[in-house]
Amino acid sequence: MGGLSRGGGAGVTPASRPTRDTTDASGPSDVGRAPDGGTTDAGRAPDVVLAVDGGGSKTDVVAIALDGTLVGHARGPGSNPQTRGWELAGPILDDVRGRVVHALDGARVLTTHVYLAGLDLPDEITAATAALQHWAQDGGAPDVLDNDLFALLRAGTLSPDAAAVVCGTGINALAVRADGATSRFPAIGDVSGDWGGGAYLGNRALWHAARAEDGRGPATALTAAVPAALGLGTVREVTEAVHFGRLDQSVFNRLCPVLFEIAATGDPVAAGVVARQAEEIVLLASVALGRLGLGAAGSSVPVVLGGGVLAARHPLLVDAVVGGLAARVPGAVPTWVTAPPVLGAGLAALESVGAEPAALERYRAAVLSRSFASTTARIA
Numbered sequence: 001m002g003g004l005s006r007g008g009g010a011g012v013t014p015a016s017r018p019t020r021d022t023t024d025a026s027g028p029s030d031v032g033r034a035p036d037g038g039t040t041d042a043g044r045a046p047d048v049v050l051a052v053d054g055g056g057s058k059t060d061v062v063a064i065a066l067d068g069t070l071v072g073h074a075r076g077p078g079s080n081p082q083t084r085g086w087e088l089a090g091p092i093l094d095d096v097r098g099r100v101v102h103a104l105d106g107a108r109v110l111t112t113h114v115y116l117a118g119l120d121l122p123d124e125i126t127a128a129t130a131a132l133q134h135w136a137q138d139g140g141a142p143d144v145l146d147n148d149l150f151a152l153l154r155a156g157t158l159s160p161d162a163a164a165v166v167c168g169t170g171i172n173a174l175a176v177r178a179d180g181a182t183s184r185f186p187a188i189g190d191v192s193g194d195w196g197g198g199a200y201l202g203n204r205a206l207w208h209a210a211r212a213e214d215g216r217g218p219a220t221a222l223t224a225a226v227p228a229a230l231g232l233g234t235v236r237e238v239t240e241a242v243h244f245g246r247l248d249q250s251v252f253n254r255l256c257p258v259l260f261e262i263a264a265t266g267d268p269v270a271a272g273v274v275a276r277q278a279e280e281i282v283l284l285a286s287v288a289l290g291r292l293g294l295g296a297a298g299s300s301v302p303v304v305l306g307g308g309v310l311a312a313r314h315p316l317l318v319d320a321v322v323g324g325l326a327a328r329v330p331g332a333v334p335t336w337v338t339a340p341p342v343l344g345a346g347l348a349a350l351e352s353v354g355a356e357p358a359a360l361e362r363y364r365a366a367v368l369s370r371s372f373a374s375t376t377a378r379i380a
Contacts, residue, residue: 056169068362082118155344157303168307204250278320299331
């Protein structure tokens with residue numbers, strides 16, 4: 001698989017790489033139709049590229065004609081193999097991709113780009129390559145397979161010198177340099193020194209609420225807000241529900257917005273957690289850029305910020321991140337991305353086959369449209 005882009009672990013990697021809920025699909029397929037509704041040469045379906053973005057909360061697959069027309073889109077649940085395991089992530093990816101591929105009506109797939117959360121180490125990319133190799137029998141195995149941060153980065157900037165930080169379900173960062181060098185982190189949780197992400201923040205909300213309720217910690221409005229958000233009466237009830245499995249681990253993602261709501265009221269405990277998250281985001285960006293010698297005063301280096309927590313643009317978090325970057329990385333230019341990362345995945349796939357700038361803009365407009373954002377499954 002000559003086009004495979006292999007990832008690295010922590011540190012700097014001198015690598016070259018290409019530029020960059022669940023419902024069943026329904027409705028007729030117009031794949032193979034020209035933008036004016038007619039057919040392509042000799043009635044043949046148009047060539048397409050496939051792009052896949054699999055995160056912690058959702059998976060998007062798109063098929064794009066070379067003129068940038070979005071001809072297929074399907075969405076499914078999260079497919080992070082690091083948290084779900086390939087026994088769950090694999091079938092999710094097969095299903096969502098399959099809904100798009102099977103509606104292509106004979107269109108030739110020129111390339112497939114796959115960007116997944118949880119592909120942080122070389123061994124994880126090797127495992128992913130093996131897990132998705134069977135796609136070669138039906139539309140093509142991935143030509144590019146890497147961490148979803150590369151899709152986020154491409155969605156936010158064209159700059160060859162840049163960084164991206166994702167803070168969604170989890171947290172991660174990378175930086176790239178014009179000569180192809182990359183700087184990235186293992187990002188596998190506490191054991192690799194990570195702090196933050198939506199689930200982690202929700203966990204901290206419950207932790208502080210529990211300590212406040214039993215007297216070990218300072219008073220906080222989280223004590224009332226956490227159980228109320230879950231339809232329970234006390235933090236102790238929440239703790240026991242989690243312990244006995246009546247509430248699963250997804251509860252922590254549900255508590256993340258509660259933390260920000262309470263922080264916005266001026267609650268010092270909740271606000272302190274938000275401030276700590278901002279520090280970690282700034283630290284990730286500054287370290288990643290520093291390894292590559294980027295971000296000095298007088299330069300202009302985009303720092304793409306995305307993922308559910310960052311995309312929500314909570315004022316406390318935004319102000320702290322912007323201020324922290326200005327102080328620590330003078331050349332950083334914060335760039336907030338609210339578009340789905342599959343935008344970047346598709347742009348990278350189109351660029352790899354030489355698509356024209358107008359095609360890139362047509363695809364960008366389609367993904368940024370309200371209809372795409374509200375669609376859970378679509379075959380155009």
